[in-house]
Amino acid sequence: MSREVLLSVRDLRVDFPVGRKTFTAVRDVSFDVYRGETFSLVGESGSGKTTIGRAIMRIHPASAGEIRYRDRRVSGRIDAASERLLRQKIQMIFQDPMACLNERAKIDYIVSEGLYNFKLFRDEEERKEKVERALRDVGLLPEFATRFPHEFSGGQRQRIGIARALVMEPELLIADEPISALDVSIRAQVINLMNRLKREKNLTYFFIAHDLSVVRFISDRIAVIHRGRIVELAGAEDLFARPLHPYTRALLSAVPVPDPDAEAGKRPAGYDPARAHDYSRESPAWREALPGHFVLGTEGEAEEWARGA
């Protein structure tokens, strides 16, 4: 069974100018996202995970490499039709529900913004109908449309952000840490909502997060990113059962799980790239260490890690 590749990233590099020098936030990043899956990118702050999401959305230009969506190039210079496809079919959900909505606009405008941009409605009536449907889809009341964002709580605002994406009838949702700024009691609401929408609307998720233990619950495949490079990519359960790369192991052991017995006697495994690897003779490369389980390392490392698993 061959699955359809919806989004394909190849050798992506993103540079930022810092004074006269350039800082490379992301390098040699390649992965595919298949239609219908939840693909998660996990890393710590400064790892470049948000940059990748924003490079796909063309907020940050790709310095090298290529991003294709439904086999159409969407990075670099592109024509209006590709831009239109991208802006319609790929939508983003943001981290901070307090900052991601325009405070001076009513919910009606916020949710309609994309519809206005591409004239995705015949008349005013149809637009209102679409806004109402989107609000209902995320469990909000249609009467909220006439209100301003600051009237709502964090969880409700996050759902308004999701409604703004849904109204465009997207295929791929890029969710950049959509629950990390929410209170614990609100998180489950948003996770359940995202899972339900995925089923009902056949969505594909590209999920960006820092918390591996939360990601496990929602993901089909997980990629771990460290300092701008993906170091491991595997099926979610496979990654938890057999973490190969020392950084993944360090990350897994560092996340505290809400289970006192499991935490008792647990010692975090540290990760020091200088000590963990010897890349003086051979540079690490992207390899399939086990079927469907990729790591960044030398040939020797990949074999050794696979044997230990």
Added chain:
Amino acid sequence: MIRTIPEVPAELFRPAAFDAEAAERTGYARYSYWRSTFRTFLKSPVSIFLLALIVVLTTASFVYPLFAHVDLGAVNLDTETWNLSPNRDHVFGTDGLGRDIWALTWYGTRTSLLLGFVIAILDVGIGMIAGALWGYVRKLDRIMTELYNVLNNIPQTVFLVLLAYIMRPGFWTIVTALCSTGWIGIARFVRNKVITIRDAEYNVASRCLGTPLRRMITRNVLPYLVSILIMEAALTIPYSIGSEVFLGFIGLGLPIDTISLGNLVNQGKNNFMLYPYQLTWPTVIMAAITVSFYIVGNRFSDASDPRNHV
């Protein structure tokens, strides 16, 4: 620990009905930005008084010339009516040409306010658009910053004097002189504000939705600037009026036949030792206007800050 069980009726120990939609409704509070801004602003009696003063003075100065049948251009050779102290017929007295200072003051106020309003609208209008583009379009930043440095480093007085010599003295000369340097200050102010909100998540969200630049500026940026722009305008008006008086003072103001507060103050200054009231009244009115605008502008900017809202 306390182990008391209060007297609670036993029949209450049964499951209650749960209303999920009610739980949803509890989340929000009614709040309107502008309503709260005005409510906070109007809370202070000082603000209300000064705002009323501005409205009264402005209305009066524009309405008075419509009803007063005083020909201030008429040549009056009757020396009896020259330099009269305030009396029943002339509440503010008369000047060296026998003109009623009460009437002169209203005409002068009208000219000065008009000047202030025109300059404020031009400064803020140009400054707002230029500043929004300056902040939003990264390529413009270098050019605009250089322009700002050039304009900002020429002493204002030298610039005004030069312009007043090159162009003929007149209303639009002063407008041009003050606006040609005034807008860039506001533009820079707007630019700094725009830069702080440009990369806010809601703007990134709009860019992800493909919102065009024009709508980004009108819907995402300018609404956040309205309050500070109102304040800037409110502060530009007294500044312009003051500048006109200053220019009149150094002899570069409006032509002597135009009645403005600047010319009145300038004349009054010449006769101050003999007829102090000729300087007093125009100055008092001018001070009242500038101070009112200044305080109202500042109060408004405080009120427009959501942190000061209840």
Added chain:
Amino acid sequence: MSGETILEVRDLRVSFSLRGRRLTALRGASLDLRRGETLAVVGESGSGKSVLAKTFLGMLDRNGRVDSGSIFFDGKDLAGYSKERDWLAIRGKRIAMIFQDPMTALNPLKTVGEQIREAAALHRGLDRAASRAVVLETLDRVGIPDPELRYRQYPHEFSGGMRQRAVIAAAVACRPEILICDEPTTALDVTVQAQILDLIKSLQRELGMTVLFITHDLGVVASVAQRVAVMYSGQVIEEGTVREVFYDPRAPYTWALLASLPQLGVKGEELYSIRGTPPSLFKEVVGDAFAPRNPRALEVDFRFEPPVFPVSDTHWARTWLLDPRAPRIEAPETVRRLRARLARGTDGPETAGGGGAATGGGDSVQGGAE
């Protein structure tokens, strides 16, 4: 673990005046802190957990006041303290606090070593040489390599994790009896967080310090605490040992909190989701504050505030479900699964290094569902 009570909080009520309105932050919170233990206070934002900790140090904002209740520490009632001079004998010296953002505690214009030395000299009455030696020893103890060099550096030369270590060193150098940690790892990356948690645990063990750890992260609670107090809307609603609260929770809010965790959920199934939002702190709460969001609420919850019901010698909860007249109400699925582990005993098998521990924990939760 069952030391004497070092800090006893009873029915503490704290309110703030905010532009003419009164915001009630604590509505009769009670808590016992025992000598030598780590007690975690968990709650969402607005639950009052940080305000509670600030009252122990007299650090409430100026518009806040203790309305009633008591905080007994060493025979004295801190709730009655009003003079700054009284607090100086406590703050930093006997009770120290570290915050989420280490930069708020460090002066950017002074070297890190000098700042810690001044605090240590002040609180412990040491001379220059002695306090310097204490600081170097403490820097080493909190895992800052090359203390001699670090002593002379400024805060901006430290990374985020190192800054938090320095702040911990500053707190520990004064040998306080109680160390309050207010979300000290929330701003840090997980790998750095793990190191800091490890450090706090080892300091507590080695120095016999009493730690009050404030957090919203139940994973962190499971990692550092021996006992837990769960807060909701200005009250402690459940207190017990960490195993009692995680494996045998009694209050519906604690149930909901645990059941909504994706880490404890079963993949492909719905999580237990808590509807609505916490009540406004400006409004008077009648009955159980969680009742409007609780589908399992009883009618009595809407009318009367539940008192404290003991579950065991070490475990109590504020919920009418513990009243003998209450009907049997089933806990959510996840909580019932967790209960099975209570019997399993404390000496868990998880000692493996690397990812083994985390994986083992996650697996058995999910295994239990089948």
